[in-house]
Amino acid sequence: MGRKLLLEHINVPGINTFQVYREKGGYRAVEKALKTMSTDDVVEEVKKSGLRGRGGAGFPTGMKWSFLAKPDGVPRYLVCNADESEPGTFKDRYLMTHIPHALIEGMIVASYALGANTSYIYVRGEMMPQVRILEKAIAEAKQAGFLGKNILGSGFDLELYVQPGGGAYICGEETALLESLEGKRGNPRIKPPFPAIAGLYGCPTVVNNVESIAAVVPVINEGGEEYAKIGIGRSTGTKLISASGNLRKPGVYEIELGISVEDFIYSDEYCGGIANGKKLKAVVAGGSSVPILPANLILNLANGEKRLMSYESLSEGGFATGTMLGSGGFIAFDEDQCIVRNTWNFARFYAHESCGQCSPCREGTGWMEKVLHRLELGQGKSSDMDLLVSVSKQIEGNTICPLGDAAAWPVASAIRHFRDEFEWHVSNPQLAVKQNYGLAHYADPLPPVVAAEA
Amino acid sequence: MLRVEDTTAVEFPAALISKCQEIIGRYPEGRQKSALLPILHEVQAVFGWLSSNAMDQVAEMLNIKAIEVYEVATFYTMYFLQPKGKYVLEVCRTGPCCLVGAEKIMDYIGEKLGVKEGEVTPDGLFSYRGVECLAACGYAPVLQIGPEYTFYENLTPESVDKLIAELKGKM
Ligand SMILES: Cc1cc2nc3c(=O)[nH]c(=O)nc-3n(C[C@H](O)[C@H](O)[C@H](O)COP(=O)(O)O)c2cc1C
Ligand code: SF4
Ligand code: FES
Numbered sequence: 342m343g344r345k346l347l348l349e350h351i352n353v354p355g356i357n358t359f360q361v362y363r364e365k366g367g368y369r370a371v372e373k374a375l376k377t378m379s380t381d382d383v384v385e386e387v388k389k390s391g392l393r394g395r396g397g398a399g400f401p402t403g404m405k406w407s408f409l410a411k412p413d414g415v416p417r418y419l420v421c422n423a424d425e426s427e428p429g430t431f432k433d434r435y436l437m438t439h440i441p442h443a444l445i446e447g448m449i450v451a452s453y454a455l456g457a458n459t460s461y462i463y464v465r466g467e468m469m470p471q472v473r474i475l476e477k478a479i480a481e482a483k484q485a486g487f488l489g490k491n492i493l494g495s496g497f498d499l500e501l502y503v504q505p506g507g508g509a510y511i512c513g514e515e516t517a518l519l520e521s522l523e524g525k526r527g528n529p530r531i532k533p534p535f536p537a538i539a540g541l542y543g544c545p546t547v548v549n550n551v552e553s554i555a556a557v558v559p560v561i562n563e564g565g566e567e568y569a570k571i572g573i574g575r576s577t578g579t580k581l582i583s584a585s586g587n588l589r590k591p592g593v594y595e596i597e598l599g600i601s602v603e604d605f606i607y608s609d610e611y612c613g614g615i616a617n618g619k620k621l622k623a624v625v626a627g628g629s630s631v632p633i634l635p636a637n638l639i640l641n642l643a644n645g646e647k648r649l650m651s652y653e654s655l656s657e658g659g660f661a662t663g664t665m666l667g668s669g670g671f672i673a674f675d676e677d678q679c680i681v682r683n684t685w686n687f688a689r690f691y692a693h694e695s696c697g698q699c700s701p702c703r704e705g706t707g708w709m710e711k712v713l714h715r716l717e718l719g720q721g722k723s724s725d726m727d728l729l730v731s732v733s734k735q736i737e738g739n740t741i742c743p744l745g746d747a748a749a750w751p752v753a754s755a756i757r758h759f760r761d762e763f764e765w766h767v768s769n770p771q772l773a774v775k776q777n778y779g780l781a782h783y784a785d786p787l788p789p790v791v792a793a794e795a
Numbered sequence: 796m797l798r799v800e801d802t803t804a805v806e807f808p809a810a811l812i813s814k815c816q817e818i819i820g821r822y823p824e825g826r827q828k829s830a831l832l833p834i835l836h837e838v839q840a841v842f843g844w845l846s847s848n849a850m851d852q853v854a855e856m857l858n859i860k861a862i863e864v865y866e867v868a869t870f871y872t873m874y875f876l877q878p879k880g881k882y883v884l885e886v887c888r889t890g891p892c893c894l895v896g897a898e899k900i901m902d903y904i905g906e907k908l909g910v911k912e913g914e915v916t917p918d919g920l921f922s923y924r925g926v927e928c929l930a931a932c933g934y935a936p937v938l939q940i941g942p943e944y945t946f947y948e949n950l951t952p953e954s955v956d957k958l959i960a961e962l963k964g965k966m
Contacts, residue, residue: 416823428889428928459823466836466873467929469944502821507832507871510927524831524857526870542826585891585932592933629890629928672891672932686890690927 342610343597344571346559346579347552351439357474359481362442370561371487374450375495378561383454387557389565391577396422396513396550397628397668399652402557408537409455410545418546419452419460420522421554424506424513426465428629428690429670432581433551435593437464437471441478445501447554449487450561452499455547459500462551463518466505475503510694514742515548517696528696529742550668552581573599576651580669587675589613599654601647602626603640606673619675622783623759626655627667629687630747632754633680634664635783645787660754676780680762681773684755685713691748702745705736709752716763719770726756726763759783805849811841815856827857831867835874840942844875872926873941880915880922882962885939888925891932900936900950901925907959920963 345351355361362368374383388403409417421444425433437444444462452460464472479501482488490498504522506512512521516530519541540546556578560568569577576598582605585591590613596605605611606621615621624639625631641648643662648654655666674683692706709732715721733749740746756763761781766773807815815834822829831853838849845868847861854861868874875883886901901912904923908916915922923938931937934948940962947958 425930426928429891429932430928431930431932431934434930465930466832466871467926467939467944469836469942470946473943504821504829505833505836507835507867508873508926509871521832522829523826524828524859524863524867526866542823583933585935586894591935625890670891670932672894674894678894683890683893686888686893690889693927 343595343600344579345595346563346568346571347436347443347555347581348440348593348595356440357438357442357478359442359478359485362440363485366562367442368446368482368485368487370558371446371449371453372493374453374561375493375497380454380456383450383561386565387454387560390560390568391565391572391575392553392556392560392568393576393652394550395552395556395580395669397427397630399666402549402553405537405549406451406455406547408535409547410538411456412545416459416542416544417455417457418541418544419448419455419457420515420518420541420546420548421448421460421462421551422513422515422518422548423462423464423468423471423551424510424518425468425551426510426513427668427670428687429583429585429625429672430628430668431583431585432593432669434468434471435583436551436555436581437468437475441471441474442482443555443558444475444551445478445482445487447557448501449482449492449499450557451547451549451554452501453497457547458498459502461502461504461522461541463504463506463512463522465512466507469505472503472505479503509696510690511696511742511744514744517742518548519546526696528698529744531741571597573649573651574653576653576666580650580666582650582669582671584612584671584673586673587616587619587678588673589616596650598651600650602650602655603647605650605671606640612673615673615675617675619677620780620784621673622676622678622780623674623680625664625670625672625674625751627665628670629672629690629751631665631667632660632663632750633684633758634662634754635758637783637785637787638662638758639664641787643787660750660757664754676784677777679717679777680755680759681713681717681766684752685710685717687751688713688748691744695744695748696742699740699745701736701739702748705732705745706748708732709748713752716766717773719766719773721763721767721770723764723767725767726760729753730756803846803848805842805846805852807838807849807852808841811837812856815853819857828859828863831857831859831864832871835864835868836942839874843881844878881920882922882940884921884923885926885929885941886923887927887929887931887935887937889928889932891928892935892937895935897936900938900952900955903952904938904955907955921959 512527517527688710692710737749
């Protein structure tokens with residue numbers, strides 16, 4: 342059994358209440374930080390832990406904190422990103438529902454480290470039940486003296502508020518989130534300036550994902566060095582993986598980074614294999630924005646070694662044969678799934694969610710959606726695949742925020758790895774609307790790598 | 796689409812006004828506009844949708860221009876600018892849910908209610924629509940119903956029948 346740092350007590354009845362959470366050792370990290378550590382000590386500990394942002398980009402959390410500007414007399418803010426809208430990702434909802442105090446405790450420690458006296462948790466509006474859960478947890482923590490003025494006699498004051506969003510994927514992008522929190526449309530800002538210099542209300546701000554903030558608790562309790570011993574290489578600690586699609590046991594799993602993808606999919610400790618005795622066809626490993634890989638490439642690297650659940654191993658091979666850990670939204674496709682249909686579905690998602698500020702993203706996502714839809718309906722042309730690749734290239738890297746890239750990669754990677762399936766849709770239009778292409782060779786062992794001639 | 800011709804008179808109940816005041820208190824001096832999204836949720840929970848008159852009152856309360864409210868209300872998907880059925884069944888239609896049958900469930904709901912996506916049943920009780928990923932993909936297919944956004948997971952035709960019967964019973 343892998344170590345559990347975030348979900349260790351998830352099955353304890355009443356762990357969602359302050360009392361039980363506290364009995365299980367909760368709020369020790371607040372006591373330790375506020376009573377025995379300076380703010381710099383806390384930042385240093387997080388740096389040592391090697392913790393990387395769990396929201397998608399994987400940027401080292403301690404380093405992000407150390408970039409925060411600290412001009413005199415200007416308030417600083419910590420904003421928690423609980424917008425969780427990346428298709429395939431549902432770990433933050435799980436954490437907030439079942440063990441809300443883990444996030445509140447992390448918010449207190451992180452706010453202390455950053456010198457923030459007012460902090461916000463921006464929760465996507467559809468998670469109204471979680472808004473209520475967090476509000477209740479905040480009231481309990483305040484009652485117990487862990488929030489408010491002069492917390493534990495340390496002289497540190499903190500007010501914590503929950504902000505519901507209005508339903509818009511783009512508000513997960515940190516600058517769009519800040520705009521939204523200021524009561525505006527969620528249009529991403531042009532960077533620089535980065536939020537660390539000018540964020541909420543123009544003040545220095547750190548935006549962190551729910552899981553990143555909750556992970557600060559074990560980092561402080563165990564110490565950064567101990568935390569860094571878990572995991573593999575620069576992928577330290579544990580990670581929550583949201584597993585969905587055609588798996589026997591979908592759900593949220595806490596893994597030690599570095600277990601093999603094969604173990605994660607097939608072992609009984611985790612997903613228990615593919616549902617209904619089917620075969621695995623493909624996986625999107627890190628939320629809808631990351632490249633899709635056929636079964637053989639997600640299970641093994643191009644050189645035949647096993648692929649691991651880590652930032653490095655999942656991205657091994659770059660865009661040619663790799664993908665990304667992203668938000669940990671692990672979506673499994675069985676042999677009956679149609680890659681063209683799913684690619685169209687994702688393209689529609691991005692076209693719907695583009696904020697419309699940049700022409701390449703606004704126009705390009707809509708265009709890709711249309712072309713993919715006609716392919717799916719058996720009305721595609723053999724030139725459509727090249728057209729899609731060319732549109733995706735024109736979006737990629739030419740936009741204000743990374744949503745453009747996020748829309749381009751799934752399409753480009755689907756065509757790269759499943760081109761024969763797209764071509765089949767063009768050459769067999771009647772069949773394509775009735776049935777699926779099936780597994781083809783996607784689950785075959787990788788051909789041995791031929792040694793390059795010197 | 797924003798209904799600017801709307802003339803429905805709206806009066807905010809005292810409880811709503813005091814809730815709005817509490818929300819405004821969460822932000823620093825002069826940053827009351829931050830309260831806009833949460834307040835729109837509160838107003839919608841009371842009236843079922845956002846009429847232009849209701850939005851104008853929100854603008855007044857926050858001391859901002861009405862257009863600043865319309866701008867926001869039209870950007871986000873959760874605000875209704877038209878009256879809707881009492882229960883809006885919002886079914887996730889994004890990839891991971893479709894892998895395990897979300898499209899079939901949505902068709903089933905349409906058949907069962909006898910209306911098309913977005914239309915309201917003649918008794919004014921139900922409408923349904925597809926929405927994007929609800930962060931519940933592991934428990935798919937899923938739907939949510941406002942204003943508290945209660946979740947219904949692992950949907951089957953039987954569980955949909957049961958849910959609709961229950962909601963009808965609640966009238
Ligand atoms: C289109 C888009 C959507 C995003 N959605 C989320 C989200 O729902 N939750 C999240 O934590 N980060 C999301 N991010 C990443 C954030 O911009 C930001 O990097 C993250 O909140 C930083 O937190 P971390 O360093 O703790 O990961 C998104 C980014 C983009 C470009
Ligand atoms: S890339 Fe797309 S979502 Fe991002 S700012 Fe531009 S138009 Fe908006
Ligand atoms: S795809 Fe339906 S909840 Fe995520």
